[in-house]
Amino acid sequence: MSGPTHPRAARRLSPPDRLRAARAVRATGDAGVSLIEVLVTMGIMSVLMAIFTAGIVQVYRVVGSTESLATAQEQMHVAFQRLDREIRYASWIGEPGTDGDYWYVEFAYAELPDKDATTLTKKCGQLRLDLGRGVLQLLRWTPGSPSGPEASRETLASHIATDVLRSATATAEEKAENVPFERILAGSEADDAEAVGADFVPDFQRLRIHLTAEVGDGDKAGSTELDATFTALNTSRNTELDNTCEEGRP
Secondary structure, eight states: OOOOOOHHHHHOOOHHHHHHHHHHHHHHTTTTOOHHHHHHHHHHHHHHHHHHHHHHHHHHHHHHHHHHHHHHHHHHHHHHHHHHHHHHTOSEEOOOEEOSSEEEEEEEEEEOSSTTOOSOEEEEEEEEEETTTTEEEEEEEOTTSOOOTTSEEEEEEOOBOOHHHHOSSOOHHHHHHTOSEEEEOTTSOOTTHHHHOTTOOOSSOEEEEEEEEEESOGGGOEEEEEEEEEEOTTOOTTOOSOOGGGGGOO
């Protein structure tokens, strides 16, 4: 007579039964999901991914444009600070000119050769805009030794827009609006007289600087403009138009 059957033994399935049970469990995992529901879900996911990708691209463009604008503004800020310091103490400003590849303007000033000196030394300076590279440089030399390879050169700003000045199809009016340097003689009528009075006439020579810095391309481009007039406080209505610093003009 056989003994009682153990409960665990009663629940034990044969290998074929276990295989059929596993298949049944897996089959019920997708029960009730139709092809249309799967396609709709995939479509929604595609739309969400497209929106997410477009947002990332837009953020990338905004960041690039902001960085370009900040770089352009920094270029103009540095140039303004240097020009204000250089032109403010000039004793003469020359007539700006161009040879097609560069724009020039010379000025004269005086400085102490060293910290222990008590006598000022006359110096010449030249602002030179390279139209090919879009670079604004400051050149210095001692009167009597015109600027050459040995002259002190310093870059004040880069990324300067010069397309109109170099264009062969630009009109004279367009080029006049983009002239980088303009000398205003002492005693001449001021364009900004309305701001200080209709009868205002400056007693000093002045130099107007008009530059535009452009950094980046396409959606990442940024630009800013410098349009400022600097007053040479060491000039007067009696300042002669000719100066030895003109020898620095090529």
